[in-house]
Amino acid sequence: MSIRLPKPLHGWREFAGEVGIIVLGVLIALGAQQVAESVQQRSEADDARRAVRGELEVNIARLASRAALKDCVEHRMDEIQALLDAAAKNPSIVTPGWVGRPQYWSMQSVRWEAVSQGGRAALLNTDELADFGALYSWMSNINGVMTTEQADWARLRTLEHMSTLTPQMIFELNSTLQDARYSNWRIKRWMMQMAPAEAKLRLRNVPNPLPASRSACIPMATPRGEALRVQAPIYGEEP
Numbered sequence: 133m134s135i136r137l138p139k140p141l142h143g144w145r146e147f148a149g150e151v152g153i154i155v156l157g158v159l160i161a162l163g164a165q166q167v168a169e170s171v172q173q174r175s176e177a178d179d180a181r182r183a184v185r186g187e188l189e190v191n192i193a194r195l196a197s198r199a200a201l202k203d204c205v206e207h208r209m210d211e212i213q214a215l216l217d218a219a220a221k222n223p224s225i226v227t228p229g230w231v232g233r234p235q236y237w238s239m240q241s242v243r244w245e246a247v248s249q250g251g252r253a254a255l256l257n258t259d260e261l262a263d264f265g266a267l268y269s270w271m272s273n274i275n276g277v278m279t280t281e282q283a284d285w286a287r288l289r290t291l292e293h294m295s296t297l298t299p300q301m302i303f304e305l306n307s308t309l310q311d312a313r314y315s316n317w318r319i320k321r322w323m324m325q326m327a328p329a330e331a332k333l334r335l336r337n338v339p340n341p342l343p344a345s346r347s348a349c350i351p352m353a354t355p356r357g358e359a360l361r362v363q364a365p366i367y368g369e370e371p
Contacts, residue, residue: 193337
């Protein structure tokens with residue numbers, strides 16, 4: 133028994149041509165879809181890149197404001213050290229009117245977290261993603277240390293209410309001062325480590341829109357009320 137295949141209405145050649153046109157149309161449609169998806173992904177990657185770079189540039193501008201006042205902070209620590217050293221020989225001290233503190237700068241990471249959680253970070257190239265991640269890691273470390281640093285300076289400001297220091301008080305304040313020095317050193321070190329990644333990414337040098345508090349630059353003999361008026365007015369000091 134022989135089986136005969138049905139013949140196309142207009143012959144096999146025309147049938148093959150019609151099938152070829154259909155296949156070609158499907159391939160063109162798939163190719164167009166891939167191109168559209170690729171364009172969409174590039175657009176999303178560019179948006180993510182701009183958002184992250186802008187956030188990093190703001191953070192770096194804030195760290196630059198801190199670096200600009202580092203001499204004041206380090207000089208103030210030297211002044212406090214000299215006061216404590218003198219108190220070891222003579223417990224009576226000249227009560228500082230003002231001790232001040234380094235400014236706390238919050239390192240932003242909201243955009244980075246949104247890009248990462250939204251899956252758009254995967255659209256960035258591997259090297260770029262690694263540099264972004266490293267910078268945010270260092271900035272997170274700096275944020276944590278600045279929080280600890282503020283607590284140290286709060287204890288150092290107790291000198292504003294002291295006229296006599298006992299050996300125990302001198303020991304405790306010396307310990308706090310060394311913690312503050314170490315925090316300052318760690319922040320400076322991390323900022324140095326960040327520099328190559330900043331240069332590699334060619335981040336812009338943007339101005340910090342927030343005025344930096346000159347709290348640590350105000351002389352220690354300044355009465356507290358006057359010092360509060362001199363420092364940047366948008367920053368408050370605890371009583």
